[in-house]
Amino acid sequence: MEFVLIVIISIIIILAAIFAILTKNLVSAIISAGVVSLLASIIYLMLSAPDVAMTEAAIGSGLTTVVFLYALNKIRKSGEDG
């Protein structure tokens, strides 16, 4: 049962990663990259590595997503100026 769940989550991770590369909308790409991290943290938790899972969930899907969104905002602003 657990193995099946891990395989399903892995497939969703791969699909989300491919979507993040191929999509033209940058905001969706950032959100999709955050989803990859969140699902990876669930897999770490199921493989009984709670320390790594906490790091991945907090940094990968929380902080990195926000930093990317801020950076995107900055790039857009500097594009309007110049």
Place this chain on the structure above:
Amino acid sequence: MGKRILIWIILALFIYISLPFISDFIPSHELSYVSQKYVTDGPKEVGAQNLVTAIIVTYRGLDTLGEVVVLFIATAGIGFLLSRSRGKKKKRRESSIILQTGTKILFPLIIMFGIYVFINGHLTPGGGFQGGVVIASGILILLLALPDNPLHEFLLSFTESISGFAYVLIGALGLVVAAGFLDNKILPLGKFGQLFSAGAIPIIYSLIGLKVGAELVNILKHLKND
């Protein structure tokens, strides 16, 4: 067209190279020699209930110091790149009432959870890095809700430098009092599983948590201010 074929060839080569990792994989049913040593001797030597913390803070303490330094350099680089202010300050839009009210309730809880995570790093999963990131996300919610409220700049840099300095100082104290650099036995090991146990690990991890939190808040602040 040639570029695309090249990409496919490289991908195929990559799959071919990584094929042995799957075909030769044998799941191990017992711990290797090194992990066996950590699992049996770790609780006695270090006294931490969470073995991951024992390895990160004590056995591989120097690596952790290196990680903290890397994070510090990254923060300094971002601060250097983004510190040039644009001069004119636009008036920011007020955040919504839902976000403001939610922040009032959530902000203290998130900060408290972050502090819990790094103080209990030697007992439960988590530790300085995770707790620091949780604190940084708590302050992020504050930055989003109150766009005009600047953070106390002196307090931020003071926390960061003092905690980094104290971390190295405790490590150097281990050279004099205990067996080596960053040895946790400068304080008594205490009772296994209690909050005040495992020697200096709770203090070191709290300092790491404060430093990581302050550095990440600095990054967010620099990215936000334009």
